[in-house]
Amino acid sequence: MPTITFENQSYPCEAGELLLDALTRQGVNLPFGCRAGGCQACMLKATDGDVPALAQTNIEEKLRRKHYFLACLCRPESDMTIALPDPADRYHSAIVFEKVALNAQIIRLRCSLPEEFSYRPGQFVNLTPPDLSITRSYSLASLPEEPFVEFHIRLLPDGRMSRWLAESVNNGDFIFLSDPLGHCYYRNQPRPLLLAGTGTGLAPLYGITRDALGQQHPHAITLLHGALDQQGLYHHDALQTLADAHSNLHYLPVVLHDGAPANGAQGSIQDQFAHQLETLPSTDCDAERQPLIFLCGDTATVAAMRETALAAGIADSLIYTDSFG
Numbered sequence: 001m002p003t004i005t006f007e008n009q010s011y012p013c014e015a016g017e018l019l020l021d022a023l024t025r026q027g028v029n030l031p032f033g034c035r036a037g038g039c040q041a042c043m044l045k046a047t048d049g050d051v052p053a054l055a056q057t058n059i060e061e062k063l064r065r066k067h068y069f070l071a072c073l074c075r076p077e078s079d080m081t082i083a084l085p086d087p088a089d090r091y092h093s094a095i096v097f098e099k100v101a102l103n104a105q106i107i108r109l110r111c112s113l114p115e116e117f118s119y120r121p122g123q124f125v126n127l128t129p130p131d132l133s134i135t136r137s138y139s140l141a142s143l144p145e146e147p148f149v150e151f152h153i154r155l156l157p158d159g160r161m162s163r164w165l166a167e168s169v170n171n172g173d174f175i176f177l178s179d180p181l182g183h184c185y186y187r188n189q190p191r192p193l194l195l196a197g198t199g200t201g202l203a204p205l206y207g208i209t210r211d212a213l214g215q216q217h218p219h220a221i222t223l224l225h226g227a228l229d230q231q232g233l234y235h236h237d238a239l240q241t242l243a244d245a246h247s248n249l250h251y252l253p254v255v256l257h258d259g260a261p262a263n264g265a266q267g268s269i270q271d272q273f274a275h276q277l278e279t280l281p282s283t284d285c286d287a288e289r290q291p292l293i294f295l296c297g298d299t300a301t302v303a304a305m306r307e308t309a310l311a312a313g314i315a316d317s318l319i320y321t322d323s324f325g
Helices: 019-025 160-167 199-214 236-245 269-279 299-311
Strands: 003-006 009-012 043-048 068-070 080-083 091-101 106-112 124-128 136-139 148-154 174-178 193-198 221-227 249-255 292-298 319-324
Touching: 003 019, 009 019, 091 148, 106 160, 136 148, 136 199, 148 160, 148 199, 193 199, 193 269, 199 221, 199 236, 199 292, 199 319, 221 236, 221 269, 236 249, 249 269, 269 299, 292 299, 299 319
Parallel strands: 003 080, 193 221, 193 292, 221 249, 292 319
Antiparallel strands: 003 009, 043 068, 043 080, 091 106, 091 174, 106 148, 124 136, 124 174
């Protein structure tokens, strides 16, 4: 039975047990997110002992060499001594300079653009306070040429990170950002774009859409934003203004419960997404005309729309997702 030493305390780990499960079971408060190795929020550093190869899946080489690993993928085979990441190794420091309420449940957070921080609009980063006490993943809504990074933060009743950002963080405070992660970003291909998201799943889609327009994407771009009611369409005016300025951009707001907003629709975003697929030219016999699809937001909704796209004959390689668990 391996023993894990963390902050001068020892914890037994059952044979074959994940390190993250072993420590949280014993009351250790570790940052984590997806528990599947995707968000990398649970990254730790081994200061002694062997790191299983699987635990370093998708970790960049410079961090692998420093013995970083993912607690959610690590099944220790021998004793290990571990530590939280060194911020200088893994994070970029940024200064908060704007925090604005977009509606009653969503705030827009803007931070200074860190030096040597390069990203693609639509990717996500892990945010953490200076004490590294908690880590959460948020998508980037900004563009690299803008002098800031922008996040749309949904305030959750029991959300430790969102409440900390909303209630404790002030302009001038430092926050740490990981390197960008994820593959949900614009590809300059001669295809129409179909983007659909719910809630703050709009954040990466907003970045992707503006990136495509900035690169003079020549084909149709359709953006669906779904919400429970019209209050949930927190960026409606900005999106409508963007659509009015670009003839190839069609913005469709969708609400589940309220009446349809102007130029929008009432009902489920899944149904509206399926309808958009039906209006496309036949894709079965003409792979060149299949759209690039970007789906973001609620996990179940993203999964349902992805299945709809596959059933419509869209190639899996043309579907990019960013689901919020």
